[in-house]
Structures are given as C-alpha cells and as structure tokens.
Amino acid sequence: MRVVGLTGGIASGKSTVVSTILSLNVPVIDCDVLARLVVEPGHSAYKKLAAHFGNEIFQNQEIGQPLDRAKLGSIIFTDASQRRVVNSIIHPAVRDEILKRLLKYWIKGTSLVVIDVPLLLEGELWRIVSEVIVVYCPPEVQLARIQSRDGLTAQEAQARIDSQRPLIEKVDYADHVIYNISDLDTLKNSTLQVMKDIKPNPIWTVLGYFPPFTLLMATWVIVKRHLKGDPRKTVTNGNRSSVSTSAPPKQKKV
The missing domain is CATH 3.40.50.300 (P-loop containing nucleotide triphosphate hydrolases)
Known part of the structure; x- marks a missing residue:
C-alpha cells in the first residue's frame, strides 16, 4: 500500500x-476531521488541553463541554508558544488515529x-x-x-x-x-x-x-x-x- x-x-x-x-x-484520510475527533470530551487530548488552559477554551467556559474553537483559535493564531503547546498535544493523538485507519486500509488491500x-x-x-x-x-x-x-x-x-x-x-x-x-x-x-x-x-x-x-x-x-x-x-x-x-x-x- x-x-x-x-x-x-x-x-x-x-x-x-x-x-x-x-x-x-x-x-483520503482527513486530518482536520481527526483533529476535531481527538479533542472531543473524554479523549486524552481534550484532558491535556483542559489541564493546560483551564476552562476558558470550552463552551460556556465549562470543562466537559465541547471545545470553543473560536476562542482557542484566537489564542494560538496570535501566540506561537501556545500554538506549539496545542500542536504537541494534538499531533500525537492525530498520528495514532491515522495509524489505526492505515491498518484498516492495508487489511482491506x-x-x-x-x-x-x-x-x-x-x-x-x-x-x-x-x-x-x-x-x-x-x-x-x-x-x-x-x-x-x-x-x-x-x-x-x-x-x-x-x-x-x-x-x-x-x-x-x-x-x-x-x-x-x-x-x-x-x-x-x-x-x-x-x-x-x-x-x-x-x-x-x-x-x-x-x-x-x-x-x-x-x-x-x-x-x-x-x-x-x-x-x-x-x-x-x-x-x-x-x-x-x-x-x-x-x-x-x-
């Protein structure tokens, strides 16, 4: 493959x-879709983001609620250091999801x-x-x-x-x-x-x-x-x- x-x-x-x-x-494996998936409540990446940013990046500023993407975007688009932190959390989680899907495609031939x-x-x-x-x-x-x-x-x-x-x-x-x-x-x-x-x-x-x-x-x-x-x-x-x-x-x- x-x-x-x-x-x-x-x-x-x-x-x-x-x-x-x-x-x-x-x-086509869409990594934008995977990046949204790994930050859903309950996922390990979600928990790591909560530990770093607190509740300000979640809807209604409440941990357990979905990510407030506009709020997070306003932070990382203007602060390179925070962007690096987010990338270090999300990228490994997305890579794991990619590998899972590649394995399925390989099995399917x-x-x-x-x-x-x-x-x-x-x-x-x-x-x-x-x-x-x-x-x-x-x-x-x-x-x-x-x-x-x-x-x-x-x-x-x-x-x-x-x-x-x-x-x-x-x-x-x-x-x-x-x-x-x-x-x-x-x-x-x-x-x-x-x-x-x-x-x-x-x-x-x-x-x-x-x-x-x-x-x-x-x-x-x-x-x-x-x-x-x-x-x-x-x-x-x-x-x-x-x-x-x-x-x-x-x-x-x-």
Whole structure:
C-alpha cells in the first residue's frame, strides 16, 4: 500500500484537490476531521488541553463541554508558544488515529491512500509517507481568499497565514507540486496528472499483502526520508518528480 501525504496552506485550493482525488475512488484520510475527533470530551487530548488552559477554551467556559474553537483559535493564531503547546498535544493523538485507519486500509488491500494533513511538515508526518504532494498558490491570493471567504480583515487573515509554515517552504519538501495559479479546471487536470504519476504498480500492491515485504518497504520509506534530511533550501524543478505547471513560484531567499 502506498501512503502519500497531501498538504498546502489555508485557502491554497487543497479542498478542490481532495475532491478530485476522491472522484478517483482513492481514499483520503482527513486530518482536520481527526483533529476535531481527538479533542472531543473524554479523549486524552481534550484532558491535556483542559489541564493546560483551564476552562476558558470550552463552551460556556465549562470543562466537559465541547471545545470553543473560536476562542482557542484566537489564542494560538496570535501566540506561537501556545500554538506549539496545542500542536504537541494534538499531533500525537492525530498520528495514532491515522495509524489505526492505515491498518484498516492495508487489511482491506487498498493500493493507495492519501493523508490530507495541513500540518504534514510541522507535525513531522512527512517522514513516514512515501511521497509528499504540496498545493501551492501565491501569498497574495491566499490573503484575498481568506478575507473574502471568512469575512476577516487583512490583519486577521494574515495572522492565520503566518500561523502556518510559508507555502514556499513547503514546496521544498515536495515530491509533487500542484500550482494553483490558474482556473479550477487547470487545478483539477493538474491533480489528475499527479495522481496518474503516483499510481502504484499492481505487482507492488500484491506484494504488500505479505507482512515481511510491507515491513521492509515501510522501513525503506523512513530510512529514505531520514537520509534525505529536512530540506531547508529551495529546490529546483529538476529535483521534483512532477510539476503541474510551467510557472513555479519565485525562489525563496534562504
């Protein structure tokens, strides 16, 4: 089973990419859904958040009530230290849920699974997937979309963008880049091309039924990522296995 990580940024067009992937009957594990699941009352992550923040982040400011996401968001989008605390609580819980679902797909004989992870890089999950797909759009487009979609001021929208790693840095980690700089049809066609490129060979899918082979391949993926290291420099088109447009973003100074 090939496991691919998909990431992007807020308002980058990733939702359209996910919809296109689902239209191919490729399962997608939505980590936003899992992140909401692990902070429901009674979950260990919920208890850890309560221990750190007290009752102010819960509805009616009462522990035992659902999370007040707007309140928590107002804290972590403006305070990097608090954001790191929340990530250190939620990321491990989400990883556990991902592994449970991957095991189920492997048992079912699924050949390809995409994990939709907004924080694929921040949560270090890029180290355990065979390939990384990044959906990119220019920062000014992100800003305009967030303002229009969420009714935010430019300052509020920029704070949400700044809470994530810049998209240009995420491109550095990519094996495949989908540049969302045109219309929806182009975005969908680019997604289809990338999915065609990463479609696993049926022979490898059959071999994946054998636990020793699966363990060997999983180990190879982790070792390969470790040897590749953490990309801190902008890569060129020649380093990427597939690119969805001939107009990549400007290179970032490092």
